[in-house]
Amino acid sequence: xxxxxxxxxxxxxxxxxxxxxxxxxxxxxxxxxxxxxxxxxxxxxxxxxxxxxxxxxxxxxxxxxxxxxxxxxxxxxxxxxxxxxxxxxxxxxxxxxxxxxxxxxxxxxxxxxxxxxxxxxxxxxxxxxxxxxxxxxxxxxxxxxxxxxxxxxxxxxxxxxxxxxxxxxxxxxxxxxxxxxxxxxxxxxxxxx
Amino acid sequence: xxxxxxxxxxxxxxxxxxxxxxxxxxxxxxxxxxxxxxxxxxxxxxxxxxxxxxxxxxxxxxxxxxxxxxxxxxxxxxxxxxxxxxxxxxxxxxxxxxxxxxxxxxxxxxxxxxxxxxxxxxxxxxxxxxxxxxxxxxxxxxxxxxxxxxxxxxxxxxxxxxxxxxxxxxxx
Numbered sequence: 001x002x003x004x005x006x007x008x009x010x011x012x013x014x015x016x017x018x019x020x021x022x023x024x025x026x027x028x029x030x031x032x033x034x035x036x037x038x039x040x041x042x043x044x045x046x047x048x049x050x051x052x053x054x055x056x057x058x059x060x061x062x063x064x065x066x067x068x069x070x071x072x073x074x075x076x077x078x079x080x081x082x083x084x085x086x087x088x089x090x091x092x093x094x095x096x097x098x099x100x101x102x103x104x105x106x107x108x109x110x111x112x113x114x115x116x117x118x119x120x121x122x123x124x125x126x127x128x129x130x131x132x133x134x135x136x137x138x139x140x141x142x143x144x145x146x147x148x149x150x151x152x153x154x155x156x157x158x159x160x161x162x163x164x165x166x167x168x169x170x171x172x173x174x175x176x177x178x179x180x181x182x183x184x185x186x187x188x189x190x191x192x193x
Numbered sequence: 194x195x196x197x198x199x200x201x202x203x204x205x206x207x208x209x210x211x212x213x214x215x216x217x218x219x220x221x222x223x224x225x226x227x228x229x230x231x232x233x234x235x236x237x238x239x240x241x242x243x244x245x246x247x248x249x250x251x252x253x254x255x256x257x258x259x260x261x262x263x264x265x266x267x268x269x270x271x272x273x274x275x276x277x278x279x280x281x282x283x284x285x286x287x288x289x290x291x292x293x294x295x296x297x298x299x300x301x302x303x304x305x306x307x308x309x310x311x312x313x314x315x316x317x318x319x320x321x322x323x324x325x326x327x328x329x330x331x332x333x334x335x336x337x338x339x340x341x342x343x344x345x346x347x348x349x350x351x352x353x354x355x356x357x358x359x360x361x362x363x364x365x
Contacts, residue, residue, distance in 0.1 A: 026256065029259065030256070037250065042246075050249075059259065059266065130247065177205070180239075183239065184239055187239060188235075
């Protein structure tokens with residue numbers, strides 16, 4: 001069973017699933033669920049909603065696997081679906097926030113960083129806590145946010161990111177550079193608060 | 194290279210995608226500019242922090258929940274008629290009510306407003322089709338003997354002999 005798992009590439013598994021092998025689908029789910037969840041979670045900053053989006057992405061894989069052609073890597077294809085669904089979900093969340101924001105006072109905004117983020121172990125290895133970083137990522141404009149997560153969290157290549165977003169490599173490079181500078185500035189501001 | 198130009202190539206410098214000449218220029222600038230040196234060090238540190246963020250994984254039962262969701266979708270697709278019925282049940286019930294009302298009105302109209310009207314034509318009329326055009330009044334076999342003949346318009350009365358003759362011809 002294990003040798004079978006190692007034997008097939010993602011593209012071969014999709015081909016098998018396209019021919020009706022449901023075990024190939026399960027294998028793809030196992031391979032990608034955590035990677036997708038990690039990406040969508042950093043994008044939405046909500047575990048529940050991220051899991052819903054990942055489920056929808058994998059369901060789309062189930063219903064639309066016949067649309068996949070081997071001209072692109074499977075990982076780029078599935079990340080494109082996840083990125084689009086995450087974007088729609090974020091738009092929905094923002095719309096809902098606009099409605100409820102009037103009910104919030106200034107005191108409701110939580111900018112305090114819990115002390116455990118600055119644990120001595122972390123202080124030695126890094127000067128930015130997870131919450132700070134997540135908060136800064138949330139504040140980034142969408143075009144920078146997606147590339148930063150794909151590049152820094154998922155550690156995808158420029159080429160893969162350009163395929164996922166459907167933009168040129170030059171645009172990806174420019175967005176990554178500007179996104180990093182923006183993030184650095186935001187983190188500095190958060191640190192000073 | 195000035196600070197502005199260094200800002201533009203900072204990412205490429207970190208990712209080592211600069212040409213040899215550009216890298217050399219950037220190195221010279223970093224050596225001379227403490228501000229950009231600090232910026233570079235801070236950026237590298239920030240990227241390391243992001244890359245070392247804890248990764249989250251799916252909760253137990255993720256696959257089971259996904260397969261249940263897929264099964265629900267499949268069921269929806271396999272029984273489209275039942276789903277349509279469920280979805281449009283209100284419209285269907287209104288349409289059925291309208292049709293029932295229409296049928297009832299029609300029944301009342303034919304049986305009360307047109308009391309002499311019969312749904313099935315008499316055998317005599319069916320057979321008389323071959324004999325040529327027939328006066329519609331001839332559809333009522335008891336017309337000549339019943340009291341309703343008083344209510345007939347004059348034109349109908351004028352055609353009555355013709356009608357009687359046809360009945361006789363058919364019966365022969």
